[in-house]
Amino acid sequence: DKHCSECHGEYAEGARKGPSLRAQPVLDATPGTLFWVLTNGIVRRGMPVWSKLPEPERWQLVSYLKSLHAIDAAPQ
Secondary structure (H helix, E strand, C coil), rough: CCCCCHHHHHCCCCCCCCCCCCCCHHHCCHHHHHHHHHHHHHHHHECCCCEEEEHHHHHHHHHHHHHHCCCCHCCC
């Protein structure tokens, strides 16, 4: 909620600023890839660098992302 929902939506379904984190490419990404993106960002696409978050928090975010299901499973 604190860092991601503003851009990716309350249920990670995507919003004006950021894509759905329930999209297949995100769901299929390896934990290492997700950690790399969180750490380094994708600035040209608007994804900020989160390297200042402590490493354990970034891994917790990766765990959260890996726990998500496709958008049709989002709470209503």
